[in-house]
Amino acid sequence: MSLLNFLKSKTFFKQLILAVVAVFVLTFIMLQWLKVTTNHGEFETVPELKGKSIEVAELELNENNLVMEVLDSSNYNPDYPKFSVIDQDPIAGEKVKENRKIYLTLNPSGYRKVLVPDLKERTFRQAKPTLEALGFEIGKLTYVDNIAKDMVLDMSFEGEKIKPGDMLPKTSKIDLVLGNGTRPTSE
Missing domain, CATH: 3.30.10.20 (Trypsin Inhibitor V; Chain A)
Known part of the structure; x- marks a missing residue:
């Protein structure tokens, strides 16, 4: 039997129809299974x-x-x-x-802590933008007798002296002690 005769035979058409039906049935079963397992349409x-x-x-x-x-x-x-x-x-x-x-x-429990920079012997004009860039606020300014006008002599936070390298929460108010430009009087 030649290939052409086989393709025209009833046996071939029966097998072809069975294969097409099997593909449709398997596809239908797979789609129904996917709908159930993926909760299709349920949100x-x-x-x-x-x-x-x-x-x-x-x-x-x-x-x-x-x-x-x-x-x-x-x-x-x-x-x-x-x-x-x-x-x-x-x-x-x-x-x-x-x-x-x-x-x-x-939201964390508070502002993150930031390293206090070394501002001693820097001018207030230099210290202010440095502190603000790190997220600190300038608190109370206190002037003491010192020949260097507006030079940072000391820093404190909530009444406690702080030093470079200490860690303080961002937005903390740092109080500064500055020189007033007059010579200290010696008695």
Whole structure:
């Protein structure tokens, strides 16, 4: 029997029809299985978590069949309570699949600590922008008798003397002792 005769035979057409039906049946079964295992068309709504404590956020995510993933937080935000959620991804109201990870950024317990620079024997004009660039604030200025006008002679924080290399929270107010430009009188 030649190939051409075989392709025209009833046996070939029966096998071809059976193969096509088998492909359709297998495709249908696979699609139904995928629908069931991937929960096709079923979504969870991401709740609004900003400003809420980590415990409350975890409860809300569990109620919505979502998984919490905490990201490291870098900057303290005084508008939010300590250890509360300051950002989330995906955002609130978005539709996601069940057991989806929701990434949360938490507010740290306070401003990060910054190294106090060496400002002794520098002018106030040099010291002020250096401190402000590091995130510190200039506190009380005290002038004492010293021939070097506006030279930084000492630094303190909350009444305690500080030295270069100490660590203070960002936004701390640093008090400076400056020279007033007059010679100290000796008695």
